[in-house]
Amino acid sequence: MQRIINDPDLVVEESVLGYVKAHPRLLAHTDNPRVLKYPGRVADNKVGVITGGGSGHEPAFLGYVGKNLLDAVAVGEIFSSPTAISFLDAAKAADRGAGVACLYGNYAGDNMNVKMATKMAEKQGITIRTVVANDDVASAPATELGKRRGVAGEILMWKIGGAAAARGYDLDGVIRVAQRTIDQTRSIGVGLSSCVIPAAGKPNFHIEAGTMEVGIGHHGEPGINVTALAPANEMARIMVDTVVPDLPFGAGDEVAVLISGLGATPNNELHILYSAVDELLQEKGIRVHRSYVGNYFTSLEMFGATLTVLKLDDELKQLLDLPATSIGLTQVEED
Amino acid sequence: MQRIINDPDLVVEESVLGYVKAHPRLLAHTDNPRVLKYPGRVADNKVGVITGGGSGHEPAFLGYVGKNLLDAVAVGEIFSSPTAISFLDAAKAADRGAGVACLYGNYAGDNMNVKMATKMAEKQGITIRTVVANDDVASAPATELGKRRGVAGEILMWKIGGAAAARGYDLDGVIRVAQRTIDQTRSIGVGLSSCVIPAAGKPNFHIEAGTMEVGIGHHGEPGINVTALAPANEMARIMVDTVVPDLPFGAGDEVAVLISGLGATPNNELHILYSAVDELLQEKGIRVHRSYVGNYFTSLEMFGATLTVLKLDDELKQLLDLPATSIGLTQVEED
Known part of the structure; x- marks a missing residue:
């Protein structure tokens, strides 16, 4: 280990x-x-x-x-x-x-x-x-x-x-x-590899190379299905098409988007995924008011990402925009 | 891949x-x-x-x-x-x-x-x-x-x-x-696993399970030596004992410390490493003015960490403390 x-x-x-x-x-x-x-x-x-x-x-x-x-x-x-x-x-x-x-x-x-x-x-x-x-x-x-x-x-x-x-x-x-x-929030995760709980010393579940687990939970809980590993654009489409109809989000909505890595995903890949998600939302007439992309909520060293979308209104927007300081999220007044 | x-x-x-x-x-x-x-x-x-x-x-x-x-x-x-x-x-x-x-x-x-x-x-x-x-x-x-x-x-x-x-x-x-x-800055890295350059499709170097590479570069450049994987406290001691005498840093110094994950290292493990580093510096009479712990400078999905120590003076301290906003580092005025 x-x-x-x-x-x-x-x-x-x-x-x-x-x-x-x-x-x-x-x-x-x-x-x-x-x-x-x-x-x-x-x-x-x-x-x-x-x-x-x-x-x-x-x-x-x-x-x-x-x-x-x-x-x-x-x-x-x-x-x-x-x-x-x-x-x-x-x-x-x-x-x-x-x-x-x-x-x-x-x-x-x-x-x-x-x-x-x-x-x-x-x-x-x-x-x-x-x-x-x-x-x-x-x-x-x-x-x-x-x-x-x-x-x-x-x-x-x-x-x-x-x-x-x-x-x-x-x-x-x-x-x-x-x-x-x-x-007003919906999320979905995609896992590409497992993680090892230190006290267990071995992976607590398994994801075959060349596959991905759509809908995986933060502790490796089984997802909706295991499919062939898709390109980032297709992964984004699957995630958006799961999340958007569920609320549903629709044309004219303003949203916050959070893409979190699960631990081992390179920061640049999270941004490739974000780029595709942003485009898909735009195509649906959904406007991104604020986005967060990084390791916000991880599962040790799992490789994968979660997409979270929140439908905003004026009150939620004002509260979301208030500056805040913490280890995981520091947000400043915009000039 | x-x-x-x-x-x-x-x-x-x-x-x-x-x-x-x-x-x-x-x-x-x-x-x-x-x-x-x-x-x-x-x-x-x-x-x-x-x-x-x-x-x-x-x-x-x-x-x-x-x-x-x-x-x-x-x-x-x-x-x-x-x-x-x-x-x-x-x-x-x-x-x-x-x-x-x-x-x-x-x-x-x-x-x-x-x-x-x-x-x-x-x-x-x-x-x-x-x-x-x-x-x-x-x-x-x-x-x-x-x-x-x-x-x-x-x-x-x-x-x-x-x-x-x-x-x-x-x-x-x-x-x-x-x-x-x-x-006035010195750094050292320790690598526990390799990474895959997407266009190459295979690991660009190899680190045997159960070993760690002390002094590894940000692109997998060979380090000082490969040793048995050590506990975090011993890893911290090796890193501190490499960095501190090199400048040298000494009793009475005020420093900034940056521990960066190399991509796949869980955030909590970076903080276990920081805890040990902080204690070792304190034992030497070196005071930490400000610390940064997270994925600041990575190497795709390498597992490992770097330790960076900067000896401060009044001018550098003031400049380091100035608020700043960026994707990688956002720092606010302290109240």
């Missing part, structure tokens, strides 16, 4: 230490070693915004703690949910008396632990309300939205939820825009 | 299109399809700052065009120098009458083409002066600094040279601080 680690069982512990050392203005420890918080100045009665999830997806989740973004994060082991206590401690770290919005992805472990944390928090006088991301089109049919998993669309939910809280929205308001963001 | 491309021979052309489409506020086309420029507002008599280099290292080089950074860039084919004409056209795109600083890396092709471009520019009334980065400790002994290659230290040279030009330094001043930056 070719990796830059010390002990497969200490990957999370040691990387968390590294994140805090490398980015002391963006991330700070709390009493719980699996909970990190934003150490910068924040308005006194701001709604707290938190998330949590398994490790191995960096810069998600901890990389989106920052200014006008998340206040705290619960960190799980590689590809597994943080504990209920960690979600609770993240809520405590983020709470300023105005309540906490927990914006996370639809996975069984996370659902269970957030539910427990919410009950425990209530007993301690902290209100947690949740939005559960389910943007992955491939994970269940449109008739069963509640079964769909959350993937890279979570980043746009955090960006907009974090911006709303920073702008002084109350808990109802933050939940409302975060929910609308995810309701 | 598992890649997200259309035609191996069109990787550069199509990715350049994608970069401009995805980041229209940061990158614009020029008449030369292999030259991109910053489309934002720039002071009238600012010194132009440019670079150029082979593709496959993204976000280097084009990803560092932006506000308070590079004004234009010459884009080469994968792992090969841009043409002299492209360097000349980048200089033309960046020139506002105050001259152009071309800050690039020490490779035979780049040296030859920049030299030709400088002569051609002179005939057209444009002054180009150069700083040639040679921060890679592994590429030649300390007695032959002129033979060393430029690697990720170039990013710090661009950051500081770009900041100086934005602050109104004249050409002499920009060259002076860029040269001092690279003179």
Whole structure:
């Protein structure tokens, strides 16, 4: 196993230490070693915004703690949910008396632990309300939205939820825009190679050379189908044709587009894919207001990419455009 | 070959299109399809700052065009120098009458083409002066600094040279601080796996599983030696013990540290490496003023990392701390 680690069982512990050392203005420890918080100045009665999830997806989740973004994060082991206590401690770290919005992805472990944390928090006088991301089109049919998993669309939910809280929205308001963001977001992934969980020491699934897995999940969950590896333009067409009719997006829509590499995909290939996606959307009369292309939500060293499209309206656009600072996403005022 | 491309021979052309489409506020086309420029507002008599280099290292080089950074860039084919004409056209795109600083890396092709471009520019009334980065400790002994290659230290040279030009330094001043930056910078890479140049279709070198190549170059140039794959802490020790005595860095120094992944290295592993490097520097009494950890200068999908350390002084620190916006590096004012 070719990796830059010390002990497969200490990957999370040691990387968390590294994140805090490398980015002391963006991330700070709390009493719980699996909970990190934003150490910068924040308005006194701001709604707290938190998330949590398994490790191995960096810069998600901890990389989106920052200014006008998340206040705290619960960190799980590689590809597994943080504990209920960690979600609770993240809520405590983020709470300023105005309540906490927990914006996370639809996975069984996370659902269970957030539910427990919410009950425990209530007993301690902290209100947690949740939005559960389910943007992955491939994970269940449109008739069963509640079964769909959350993937890279979570980043746009955090960006907009974090911006709303920073702008002084109350808990109802933050939940409302975060929910609308995810309701108007669709994603799809394509995997070209697998990844190795350090503690397992071998690939946790397999993708044959010369093939690609359309609809693959962030932990290698099986997709819609395995096909011959297509050229980037065809890959873009498959992804756009899956995502666009599902919402549906249509002519006249303004959207945000996020293309994330899954870890090992060269940055220039992500931009070849973006070029094709942009053209296909334009052909449909869909205008890209803002685009993000890079390693935003990864799966260790998987080769592949996800496409996420969010339908904007004036309110979401303003919130998306608010400057923000974090490890994973730093956005400035445009001049 | 598992890649997200259309035609191996069109990787550069199509990715350049994608970069401009995805980041229209940061990158614009020029008449030369292999030259991109910053489309934002720039002071009238600012010194132009440019670079150029082979593709496959993204976000280097084009990803560092932006506000308070590079004004234009010459884009080469994968792992090969841009043409002299492209360097000349980048200089033309960046020139506002105050001259152009071309800050690039020490490779035979780049040296030859920049030299030709400088002569051609002179005939057209444009002054180009150069700083040639040679921060890679592994590429030649300390007695032959002129033979060393430029690697990720170039990013710090661009950051500081770009900041100086934005602050109104004249050409002499920009060259002076860029040269001092690279003179005070040392880098070393460690490779754990190879990469595939799309047009070649097979790995351009080989690293045996269970081994690592210390001192590997950005194009797989052979390093100092191949050893058994070491734990991250030991890898960090080897890197620090190569870089620190070479300048030398010593107790009381303030430094910037940049750890770049080579393409396929998970973000959390880069931070495990950073944690160990930070501790080793601290033990030596060296203080980290600012750190950068991520995919800043890659080699397609190589697995591995580079460590770059820059010894700061008050002037370099101020310039390094100036906010900047680009695809590869966005830095904001701290509150």
